[in-house]
Amino acid sequence: MPDHPLPAAPPGSPARSGDPAPERALRRRLHARGLRFALRPRALPGRPELVLPARRAVVFVHGCFWHGHGCAPARAAARFNAGAWAQKIAANRAQFELDCDALRAAGWQVERVWECQLDDASAIERLAARLLRR
Numbered sequence: 831m832p833d834h835p836l837p838a839a840p841p842g843s844p845a846r847s848g849d850p851a852p853e854r855a856l857r858r859r860l861h862a863r864g865l866r867f868a869l870r871p872r873a874l875p876g877r878p879e880l881v882l883p884a885r886r887a888v889v890f891v892h893g894c895f896w897h898g899h900g901c902a903p904a905r906a907a908a909r910f911n912a913g914a915w916a917q918k919i920a921a922n923r924a925q926f927e928l929d930c931d932a933l934r935a936a937g938w939q940v941e942r943v944w945e946c947q948l949d950d951a952s953a954i955e956r957l958a959a960r961l962l963r964r
């Protein structure tokens with residue numbers, strides 16, 4: 831782990847390359863709980879990573895730095911990059927609020943998993959339990 835974790839992508843480019851192993855592990859865990867989903871539907875606001883049509887739920891997987899998570903690695907990166915990308919992060923957060931409003935107004939349950947939670951089995955279990963209650 832570097833002292834100052836830097837974001838992998840420059841501002842304006844997608845935060846993640848698409849199908850990293852931790853995301854696949856998340857999908858495996860949810861699938862093992864009987865949850866069925868589609869990947870990255872284009873028609874929904876914000877293009878959530880997973881959509882569960884049967885439960886009318888969506889799951890976003892958010893990079894901690896780009897979406898301003900309060901976790902230690904994201905705070906350290908934000909300090910290190912003081913101000914440089916704050917505007918981009920603020921815009922991402924504002925856009926996510928708008929996307930959430932639109933999705934909820936259309937009856938979707940919106941869930942978010944932070945990058946730093948992808949390896950946390952208990953966090954994923956809690957997510958699965960919330961989705962299964964739908």
Ligand SMILES: [Zn+2]
Nearest residue numbers: 894899901946
């Ligand atoms: Zn985080």
